Amino acid sequence: MQIKTQDILNKWKLYTLTNDTGMTVSFLNFGGIITDISVPNRYNQLENVVLGYKNYVDYEKNPYFFGAIVGRVAGRIQDASFTIEDQLYTLVANEGGHHLHGGDGGFHQVIWQASPFQTDDTVGVKLSHRSLDGEGGYPGTIKVSVTYTLTNNNELILDYSGTSNKTTVLTMTNHSYFNLNGNLAASIHNHHVTIESDEFVELDKELIPTGKKINVAKTPFDFRTERKLADGINSLSAQNRVANHGYDHYFILNQTNRPNVSVNEETSGRVMTIKTTQPGVVMYTSNNLEDDLELAEGKSKPYLGVCFETQASPASLHHDDFPPVILKAHELYEKQTVFSFGIKG
Template identity: 65%
Template sequence: MHIDIQSTISNWKKFTLTNQQNMSVSLLNYGGIITTINVPDRHNIIENVVLGFKNLAHYAQNPNFLGAIIGRVAGRIQEASFAIEGQTYHLEANEGAHHLHGGAGGLHQVIWAATPFQTEDTVGVSFTHTSVDGEGGYPGTVENAVTYTLTNNNELIVDYSATSDQATVLTLTNHSYFNLSGNMKRTIHDHLVTIASDEFIELDNELIPTGNKLDVTHTPFDFRTGRPIVDGINSTHTQNILAGHGYDHYFILNPKQQEAIQVQDEVSGRVMTITTNQPGVVMYTANNLSEGLELANGLSKRYDGICFETQASPASLHHEGFPTVRLEADVPYHKQTVFSFGVVKE
């Protein structure tokens, strides 16, 4: 196990974590961004399985949120406003009339304080950042901490912690685009995905939750026994079409199933399993990914990656019955998502 720390542009630092299986993860203190995850395929060929820029300086813009920590609230907040105890708070409208992923000054564009650490069988970095009261329009001063830990079992553990000095809203996630083919050799069309979810949240034509939960049964949103992503890309289901021919939807996870999500690429044999104590996940299939970005493994195009944004639901700010993003004063927030990498058993 070891950590390599490299100074890059301005006061950015890149941390590369490597375990005894030669799996490695590179992170920036800017945005807490995951730039690369290198893991073996079935032939023990080690390749990168996330999208990242060839030139680190391009993360300063990053309109597609590649690899970044997202907050204070991941997802879209309807009409860029919400109310707590009768007081309305107005946020930046950075996607039409709505607020997306914390706004322009969100956690994806701040320099986090970084503390690397190493134990006998783990290596990692803890990132911390104070988000002051009123920042981006949000109430409360929030102490945020996101810790990335790499184990010798090829697990990347992401721990999110926060406390606020007043009632506020918060749900943090990571916005990595995964592509298990390795070095972006193929799109994600044939990635086989399993999600332990019976319901997903219906969206309107601006991708804002309508307040309806839809049963996945007999739809391209039924991933309970596994299905390829291409089913949704080619689907005539209204929800797939309005998302840009694919998925950008919140799936409510079945709390009884610990391994909430599994992704498999048959050609490389790579498998990623996701476990989380978050109540749901937004699966986004890069339907609207900017084309022609100079990424580490080639120019970007639609469907080059797939995001699994484990989080609560900002729909809870405007509709009853959804996993809440509200955080009370002085109540610790702690969520964990674990990405485990392996290969298909032959």
């Protein structure tokens, strides 16, 4: 187990975690951005399975949130406003009239304090940040941390915590785009996905939740048994079309002892499972990813990666009966998501 540190652009640090099996995870203290996760394929070849820029300077803007910590609130807040305890809060509208992923000065664009650590069978870095009352329009001075831990079982554990001196809103996630082919050898069309979910959230044409939950049965959103992502990408279903031919939807997770999400890719043999204490996950199939971004392994294009954004639901700020994002003053926010990598037997 080891940690390496590298200076980037004379202002950031790049941390690379390596376990005893050779798996590596690299990330910046800027935005907590995961730039590379290298895991073996069926032939024991290490290859990168996340999208990242070829040039680090491109992370400064990072309009697609590649690999970043997202917050204070992951997802879209309708009309860039919400009410807590009869007080209206107005945020910056950075996607049409709505607020997306914490706004322009969100957690993805700050330098986090980093504290590396190591044990006999883990290696990691704790990232910490303090966001002041009123930043981005959000109430409360909030102290948050995200800890990245790599184990010898090829698990990447993400532990999130936070407290606020005022009642506020908080639901953080990581916005990595996964491609299990390795080194962007192909699109994600043939990724087989299982999601333990009976319901997903309907979106309007601006990708804002309508407040309606839809049963997945007999739809391209039924991942209770594994199906290819191509099913939804090629579907004429209204909800796949509203997301620009793919998925950008919140799935409400069933509480089971099985992994919440499983992904496998037959050519590489890679399998990724996700277990989370969050109540739901947004699956986004990079439908809107533009062509010709300079990525580490080549040019970008739509459907080159799939995000699994484990989180609560910002729809709860405008609709009843959705997983809440409100954090009471001095209450502890504590969530965990575990990404495990292996080979299909």
